[in-house]
Amino acid sequence: MSTDFDEAGGDQPPASSLSAAHDLAATYDAVEAVLLGDGPRYTRLEVAEATGVPIERLSELWRALGFPGTRDDERHFTDDDLEALRVIQTLVGSGVIPQADDIAIIRTLGRTFSRLADWEAGLSPEIATLPPAQAAEATRALIPIVQQLHDYAWRRHLARATARELLGAPVEGAELCVGFVDIVGFTSTSRKLSQAELAALIEHFEQTSSQVVTAHRGRVVKTIGDEILFIADEPDDAIAIGRELTSRHEQDPAFPQVRAGLAHGPVLARLGDVFGETVNIAARLTSLARPATVLVNDTLRAILPEDVAVRRIPPASVRGYHHLEAWVLR
Known part of the structure; x- marks a missing residue:
């Protein structure tokens, strides 16, 4: 039996289901635009050329952050991605992140924020029920508040960890x-x-x-x-x-x-x-x-x-x- 949707509508899902899926896709696009700025603009080959980072190294860092691989012709990367890559290279080059441990450190960073993001994505389920423009506005209002909480918790934990490092046992x-x-x-x-x-x-x-x-x-x-x-x-x-x-x-x-x-x-x-x-x-x-x-x-x-x-x-x-x-x- 064919599983293709035919024009007669025998296997076609209800119009309401298609409409709901379309609305959710539009809402996601609007929210993604807030989270990722101007959106994807570059392929990984263009990123490698712009930053001088070899494609193998770029792919390794991207996977270490916990993101799936991309095709050479897929425009998946944003201006923020380029800037983050430059920051990582600067930290490694200056010795702040030891080169021998850079991938392990980046992997830990990605793993930590991945788990946090999974939880935070469910903080405001009502966003999915909003029209795209309202969903984008709600996300735009929420992000600075969450960022402030991230920064506060990170600084507090960093202060405590630094005290243990400097004043406590090795x-x-x-x-x-x-x-x-x-x-x-x-x-x-x-x-x-x-x-x-x-x-x-x-x-x-x-x-x-x-x-x-x-x-x-x-x-x-x-x-x-x-x-x-x-x-x-x-x-x-x-x-x-x-x-x-x-x-x-x-x-x-x-x-x-x-x-x-x-x-x-x-x-x-x-x-x-x-x-x-x-x-x-x-x-x-x-x-x-x-x-x-x-x-x-x-x-x-x-x-x-x-x-x-x-x-x-x-x-x-x-x-x-x-x-x-x-x-x-x-």
Whole structure:
């Protein structure tokens, strides 16, 4: 059977559907014009010629930012794209961005803003219902406000990170406490919930966890599906975070039951993430923990205050470790 739309209208969608699609396309074009200025003007070959950046390097940077590749004859790039490319080249050339790490840094930047943009695109769903001119005007009014918030949050976090860099322990090779907090039975629970209920559960988990971590001077590194990864400079803070989150379900039934694994040791901090054996051990301990309990590694147990009671559990065989020592907080 042919799937082509014929003039008789047998397989043709209703006119109202075509009209709605057309209206949305026009609205998107109007919003895109506000976001991207004059719009696409250059092919990637023209960008390479204008900036002196080899086409291979241009494509590598573009993909690192998280954007799909383009054809040589496709006019996809704007004046802002050219200026951003020049800025990147200047930062690399001046040494602000190390040349050895430039692609990794650009990839982290793109990944961060991609996630932020995905969330912000849904902030004003009513824009999609507006005629193109009104949608453009609403976007034009919203962008400066969001930019101001971006700038404020970035400067605040930059000030805090700079303080840690200049006044705290060295970033690379620092000994830190690493913690994972994992929702118990998330797979089975998620199957029973509607999309709205699941979204509410995740939001409550992430919001509460972030508040608890920051209240005890920790830092959320990232969320990974149904768990969060955090770090803390002091063992007392890490213990307080683990205890509060694993007991939160008793006071707040809307908060999911969780378990936690904490480990202390050398950590490689790189581009906003953390790596190393200490991180791996914390993850393995979390997988071993029972609901509403906190497991710690032997290194963390050895430096805990005397008033923190722990109980040793039998060594376990987990991925990467045949004899992992673990202690449960009482």
